[in-house]
Amino acid sequence: MTESLRNTRKFASDVExxxxxxxxxxxxxxxxxxxxxxxxxxxxxxxxRFLLKGEQALTAGFxxxxxxxxxxKTCVQYCPAKTRIDHAIVAARGDFAAEKGLPxxxxxxxxxxxxxxxxxxxxxxxxxxxxxxxxxxxxxxxxLPQFLTALGAGRAVPEVAPRFLRQMLPERNAPRGxxxxxxxxxSGCATEYMFPEVGRMIVDVLTALDCEVVFDRxxxxxxxxxxxxxxxxxxxxxxxxxxxxFDGCDYIVTGCxxxxxxxxxxxxxxxxxxxxxxRLETFSAKVRDFNEFVIDVLxxxxxxxELRPEFRGKTVTWHDPCHLLRHQQVAAQPRKILNALDGLRxxxxxxxxxxxxxxxxxxxTHYDVSKRIADHKVAxxxxxxxDAVVTACPGCMIQLRxxxxxxxxxxxxLHIGELFRIRDDGSPRxxxxxx
Amino acid sequence: xxxxxxxxxxxxxxxxxxxxxxxxxRRVYSYDGTSTWMHMPDLVVxxxxxxxxxxxxxxxxxxxxxxxxxxGGTNVSGGSVxxxxxxxxxxxxMNRILGIDPGNLSATVQAGVVLMDLQKAxxxxxxxxxxxxxxxxxxxxxxxxxxxxxxxxxxxYGVTKQYILGIKAVLPTxxxxxxGGITLKNVVGYDLVSLLTGSEGTLAVITEAVLxxxxxxxxxxxxxxxxxxxxxxGETVSAILDAGTVPAKIELLDNWVVRxxxxxxxxxxxxEAAAMLMFECDGAEEMVAHDSEKxxxxxxxxxxxxxxxxxxxxxxxxxxxxxxxxxxxxxxAAPTVLAEDVTVPRTRMAEFIRRVxxxxxxxxxxxxxxxxxxxxxxxxxVMTDQRDPAHFExxxxxxxxxxxxxIEFGGVLSGEHGIGLEKQKFMRRTxxxxxxxxxxxxxxxxxxxxxxxxxxxWED
Numbered sequence: 001m002t003e004s005l006r007n008t009r010k011f012a013s014d015v016e017x018x019x020x021x022x023x024x025x026x027x028x029x030x031x032x033x034x035x036x037x038x039x040x041x042x043x044x045x046x047x048x049r050f051l052l053k054g055e056q057a058l059t060a061g062f063x064x065x066x067x068x069x070x071x072x073k074t075c076v077q078y079c080p081a082k083t084r085i086d087h088a089i090v091a092a093r094g095d096f097a098a099e100k101g102l103p104x105x106x107x108x109x110x111x112x113x114x115x116x117x118x119x120x121x122x123x124x125x126x127x128x129x130x131x132x133x134x135x136x137x138x139x140x141x142x143x144l145p146q147f148l149t150a151l152g153a154g155r156a157v158p159e160v161a162p163r164f165l166r167q168m169l170p171e172r173n174a175p176r177g178x179x180x181x182x183x184x185x186x187s188g189c190a191t192e193y194m195f196p197e198v199g200r201m202i203v204d205v206l207t208a209l210d211c212e213v214v215f216d217r218x219x220x221x222x223x224x225x226x227x228x229x230x231x232x233x234x235x236x237x238x239x240x241x242x243x244x245x246f247d248g249c250d251y252i253v254t255g256c257x258x259x260x261x262x263x264x265x266x267x268x269x270x271x272x273x274x275x276x277x278x279r280l281e282t283f284s285a286k287v288r289d290f291n292e293f294v295i296d297v298l299x300x301x302x303x304x305x306e307l308r309p310e311f312r313g314k315t316v317t318w319h320d321p322c323h324l325l326r327h328q329q330v331a332a333q334p335r336k337i338l339n340a341l342d343g344l345r346x347x348x349x350x351x352x353x354x355x356x357x358x359x360x361x362x363x364x365t366h367y368d369v370s371k372r373i374a375d376h377k378v379a380x381x382x383x384x385x386x387d388a389v390v391t392a393c394p395g396c397m398i399q400l401r402x403x404x405x406x407x408x409x410x411x412x413x414l415h416i417g418e419l420f421r422i423r424d425d426g427s428p429r430x431x432x433x434x435x
Numbered sequence: 436x437x438x439x440x441x442x443x444x445x446x447x448x449x450x451x452x453x454x455x456x457x458x459x460x461r462r463v464y465s466y467d468g469t470s471t472w473m474h475m476p477d478l479v480v481x482x483x484x485x486x487x488x489x490x491x492x493x494x495x496x497x498x499x500x501x502x503x504x505x506x507g508g509t510n511v512s513g514g515s516v517x518x519x520x521x522x523x524x525x526x527x528x529m530n531r532i533l534g535i536d537p538g539n540l541s542a543t544v545q546a547g548v549v550l551m552d553l554q555k556a557x558x559x560x561x562x563x564x565x566x567x568x569x570x571x572x573x574x575x576x577x578x579x580x581x582x583x584x585x586x587x588x589x590x591x592y593g594v595t596k597q598y599i600l601g602i603k604a605v606l607p608t609x610x611x612x613x614x615g616g617i618t619l620k621n622v623v624g625y626d627l628v629s630l631l632t633g634s635e636g637t638l639a640v641i642t643e644a645v646l647x648x649x650x651x652x653x654x655x656x657x658x659x660x661x662x663x664x665x666x667x668x669g670e671t672v673s674a675i676l677d678a679g680t681v682p683a684k685i686e687l688l689d690n691w692v693v694r695x696x697x698x699x700x701x702x703x704x705x706x707e708a709a710a711m712l713m714f715e716c717d718g719a720e721e722m723v724a725h726d727s728e729k730x731x732x733x734x735x736x737x738x739x740x741x742x743x744x745x746x747x748x749x750x751x752x753x754x755x756x757x758x759x760x761x762x763x764x765x766x767x768a769a770p771t772v773l774a775e776d777v778t779v780p781r782t783r784m785a786e787f788i789r790r791v792x793x794x795x796x797x798x799x800x801x802x803x804x805x806x807x808x809x810x811x812x813x814x815x816x817v818m819t820d821q822r823d824p825a826h827f828e829x830x831x832x833x834x835x836x837x838x839x840x841x842i843e844f845g846g847v848l849s850g851e852h853g854i855g856l857e858k859q860k861f862m863r864r865t866x867x868x869x870x871x872x873x874x875x876x877x878x879x880x881x882x883x884x885x886x887x888x889x890x891x892x893w894e895d
Binding site for chain 1: 462
C-alpha cells in the first residue's frame with residue numbers, strides 16, 4: 001500500500017474502539033433503509049480498520065461505502081463503546097480525496113464555486129432568471145437551476161430569494177441598549193440566498209437583546225459541505241477566510257445548525273500543526289447556535305419573547321437537526337423558546353430527534369434513500385397533528401419542504417427565528433440608534 | 436471463488452443488486468460480534484422472499500457451495516462467520532412483521548425482523564416477546580431462534596425455545612417445510628421446532644416463525660442490593676428462589692464492572708460494595724409489592740450492606756441502561772477480553788465464583804464477573820492482550836480451567852451464546868461422543884451435501 005493515510009491515522013485509536021456489537025444497526029437511518037452492513041457504522045469501521053492495516057486499498061468500492069453516510073451521528077450517540085466513527089469517516093474521505101481525487105461533480109462545486117461567495121451568488125442569480133424554464137414544483141417551490149441539479153437528481157427546493165441577505169442587512173447593526181457583546185453573524189449559504197428574511201429576523205432578535213451584530217462581508221461558506229466530503233484542503237482555506245472575517249468578535253452566532261457545527265469542527269479535521277489547531281480552537285470556542293446563544297449565553301428573559309402575529313393560534317412541532325442535537329447537544333433551548341411563546345401551541349412529534357435524511361450532498365448523491373428517510377419524518381409530523389414544523393437548520397428546512405410537498409401536505413416549514421421578536425423591556429436605549 | 440455462471444444464476448433469482456462479490460462487500464460479512472473470528476464469503480446474497488431462499492439453496496446444493504445464513508451479525512459465537520467461504524446468505528431484507536394475533540397471543544414474523552422493532556410493534560398492543568438477548572437492538576428473529584437466545588428475564592420467562600410455536604424453513608436441498616403451528620399444545624411426532632431452535636443455522640434456513648407472546652406486565656419494580664462479598668451475593672440468589680419468589684431478572688455485577696460502567700456512562704452507581712445484585716420484579720401491582728418485599732427481606736437477612744429501590748420508571752430504566760453498558764465496560768477495558776458464557780446450577784454459584792477468583796489470582800490475571808445470576812449464567816471475563824503471547828497463553832489456560840470448573844459443578848459450556856466456532860474446541864473434551872455423533876447424523880439427514888453453515892459446533 002502506498003497511501004500515507006495521513007488523516008485517517010489521526011483517528012486510529014477511535015477506530016479500534018468498536019467492539020462490533022452491531023447496536024448501531026438499530027439507529028443508523030441509512031442501514032434501516034438498506035439493511036446492508038456496508039452502509040452501517042460497524043461495516044465502515046471494519047473497512048477503515050483494514051485500510052489502516054494495509055489490507056484494504058482506497059478503491060472505488062471503499063469510497064462508495066464511506067460516502068454512504070449522513071454524518072448524522074446517531075450511531076455515535078448510542079454507541080456503547082463511544083466509537084467516533086464520524087471522525088474516521090471524514091478523515092478517510094479526506095485521504096481518498098487527497099490521493100484519488102473527489103468525483104468531478106463534487107470537486108467543481110467545492111473547489112471553484114462554494115469558496116467564492118460572490119461567484120456562488122452570481123451563479124445562483126443568473127440561474128434564477130432561467131428558473132421559469134424549468135418545471136414548477138409543488139406550491140411555491142420550483143426546481144433549482146441546472147447548475148445545482150447537475151450534481152444529481154432534481155428535487156423541489158425553495159426558489160432563490162429576489163434579494164440576498166447582503167443586499168438587505170447592513171454590515172454593522174447597533175444594539176438596542178448598552179452593548180453586551182460584539183457578535184459576528186454568520187449567515188451561511190442557504191440563509192444568504194434562500195432564506196434572507198430569516199437572517200434579518202435573527203439579527204433583529206440579537207440587537208434587541210443588546211448585542212452589537214457585525215455581518216462581515218468577507219465571510220463565505222462555512223466549508224462543512226466541502227471538508228466533510230473529504231476536500232480538507234479547500235475546507236481549510238475557507239476556514240481561514242472565515243476566521244479572518246470574525247476577528248475581534250466575542251461570539252460568532254448563526255441560525256444554521258450545519259454552519260455552527262461545521263465551524264465548531266474546524267479543529268477536529270483541518271489542523272495540520274499544533275499552532276493551527278490552537279488557532280482553530282480559539283475560533284470554534286466562540287461559535288454558538290442562535291438558540292443556545294439566546295438561552296444559555298444571553299439568558300434572555302423568556303417573558304420578552306413575543307410571537308409574531310401571523311403565527312397566533314398555530315400548533316407547531318419541533319424537528320431536532322442532527323447538527324444541533326448530536327453535534328452540539330442543543331435540544332432543550334429551542335423547546336424553551338417555543339414553550340414561552342404565548343398564542344402558540346407546541347407539541348412534540350414522535351421521533352423528533354430522527355435525522356431528516358438530507359446529510360448535505362448525501363441527498364443529491366443518494367436521493368432515493370434520502371427520500372425514504374424523510375418519509376418517516378413526514379409520518380411523525382402527521383401523528384403530531386401540528387400545522388407547521390419548526391427547526392433551526394436551513395438544510396433540514398429544504399429537505400422537510402421537499403418531503404412534505406411530495407406527500408401533498410400543505411404544512412409550513414419554519415425557522416425558529418421567524419416565529420418571534422423581542423418585546424421592548426422599557427430599559428434605557430443605547431446612545432446609538434438603529435439605522 | 437464462485438463461477439461467473441453461478442453469479443449469473445443467483446442474480447437471476449434475487450436481482451443483480453442483491454448479489455455482491457466486491458472485496459468490500461465480502462469484507463463486511465466476514466465477522467460477527469466476536470473479536471477474533473473472521474472469514475470472507477465469496478459472495479453475499481440477499482433474499483427478499485422464501486422462494487428466493489429455495490432457489491438459492493438449490494443452486495448452492497447442486498454446485499456444493501457452502502451457505503452461511505446471517506441476520507444482524509450480533510452473535511458472539513462465530514456462528515454466522517462464513518468460515519468455509521461460499522455464500523453469506525443475509526436475511527436482513529426479509530424484515531416484515533406478517534401479523535400480530537392478540538387473541539392467540541402470537542405473532543408471525545419474517546426471519547430478518549429485528550427484535551427491538553418487534554417489541555415496539557408489540558408494545559403498541561400491550562404484548563411482548565419475553566426472550567431478551569442483550570443484542571436486541573440488532574439481533575434478528577432468525578438468528579435469535581437459531582441461537583436459542585436468552586437474556587435476563589429467562590429466570591422467570593424462559594429462553595427462546597419456550598416461545599416458538601412454528602417455523603417455516605428451507606432445507607439445504609431447496610425444499611420449504613413448515614414445522615409446528617400456532618397452537619400452544621402440539622405433540623404431533625418429533626418436536627422439530629425445538630430441534631431447529633438452537634441449531635445455529637446448520638440444519639435449515641429459517642425464513643418465518645410463529646412466536647408465542649405474553650401480555651405486558653402492568654407493574655415493575657427495580658431493586659439494587661449491595662454486598663461486601665462477591666460469593667455472598669451468589670448465595671443470596673438461591674436464598675431468594677428458595678423463599679418462593681421468582682423475580683423477572685437477577686443480575687450480578689462485581690465491583691470492577693460497576694466502576695467501569697461509571698467510567699463510561701457517568702452513571703454514578705454505588706462503588707463501595709464488592710458486588711451488586713439488580714432485581715426486577717414484574718406482574719400485577721400486588722404481586723410486585725409482595726415479591727419486592729420478599730427480595731428486600733432476604734437480601735437484608737443475607738447481609739446486604741445497602742438496598743436501593745428505583746423511585747420511578749425513569750430511574751429504573753436508567754439502572755437497566757447502565758447494566759446493559761456492562762459489556763461495553765468489560766470489552767473496552769483491555770485490548771483483548773476473553774468472555775465466557777458458562778452456566779452453573781444456582782446453588783453452586785458462590786463456590787464457582789470463588790473458584791474463578793482463585794484461578795485468576797494464581798495466574799495473576801484481571802478478571803471480572805458479570806452475569807445473569809438468576810439463572811446461573813455468568814460471564815467471567817479475563818482481561819488480556821493478544822499481542823502479548825505469554826499473557827494471552829496464560830489467559831487462555833485460565834479460561835480452560837474456568838470451563839472445567841463449571842462442568843465439575845454440574846454446569847454447561849454455554850448458556851446462551853452457542854458453540855459456533857468460539858466454543859468448538861471444548862466440545863470433544865466435555866461432551867459424550869455419542870451425543871456429537873447423533874448430531875452429525877441428524878445434520879446428514881437435513882443436509883446430505885453438508886453445505887449449510889459448515890465447520891460449526893463440532894470439530895471435523
